[in-house]
Amino acid sequence: MKEYSESTLPEIVRDQDERAFDAPWQAQAFALVLRLNENGCFSWEDWVRVFSEKISASPARPGESVNDAYFRQWVDALDAILIETGQFAPGDSPTRAAMWRVAYLNTPHGEAVRLEHATCPPDHEHFAPRRGEPLVVSSAVKSFA
Numbered sequence: 844m845k846e847y848s849e850s851t852l853p854e855i856v857r858d859q860d861e862r863a864f865d866a867p868w869q870a871q872a873f874a875l876v877l878r879l880n881e882n883g884c885f886s887w888e889d890w891v892r893v894f895s896e897k898i899s900a901s902p903a904r905p906g907e908s909v910n911d912a913y914f915r916q917w918v919d920a921l922d923a924i925l926i927e928t929g930q931f932a933p934g935d936s937p938t939r940a941a942m943w944r945v946a947y948l949n950t951p952h953g954e955a956v957r958l959e960h961a962t963c964p965p966d967h968e969h970f971a972p973r974r975g976e977p978l979v980v981s982s983a984v985k986s987f988a
Contacts, residue, residue, distance in 0.1 A: 862910075869914040876921055885924050893927065894920040 864870040880887055897920040903912035925931040931939065942961040949964035950956045 865908060865910040869910060872914055872918050872921065876917065884930060885928050889927075890920070890924060893924045896920070897923065
């Protein structure tokens with residue numbers, strides 16, 4: 844695992860209460876970029892370049908908090924670098940995000956979320972009920988008649 848230090852990480856914006864993140868999605872976006880870099884999806888130098896471009900191109904909007912602006916730019920840069928490196932096509936982000944959401948919802952608690960769970964949840968059976976048999980939805984709902 845790649846080790847990060849104060850000199851290799853971007854300066855994390857903090858609010859007046861010294862919080863680095865206003866919401867869980869901001870921490871998740873931050874961690875995702877670090878993990879993708881660790882996995883060799885893009886170099887840190889390329890990340891800094893693309894992120895800097897996004898900051899310059901899209902400054903804070905009226906009424907937007909410092910952290911919301913920073914992490915909006917962060918996510919925009921992530922989308923841009925994934926397109927630049929050929930890992931996403933333009934416009935793929937909403938579809939991919941929806942797939943990960945379904946995968947998350949299909950994954951049992953405590954198991955790793957995997958993209959293939961979006962189309963095939965783990966630990967389930969493929970079967971079709973025979974005609975005339977009730978369809979069991981869950982132990983809470985026995986069947987539909």
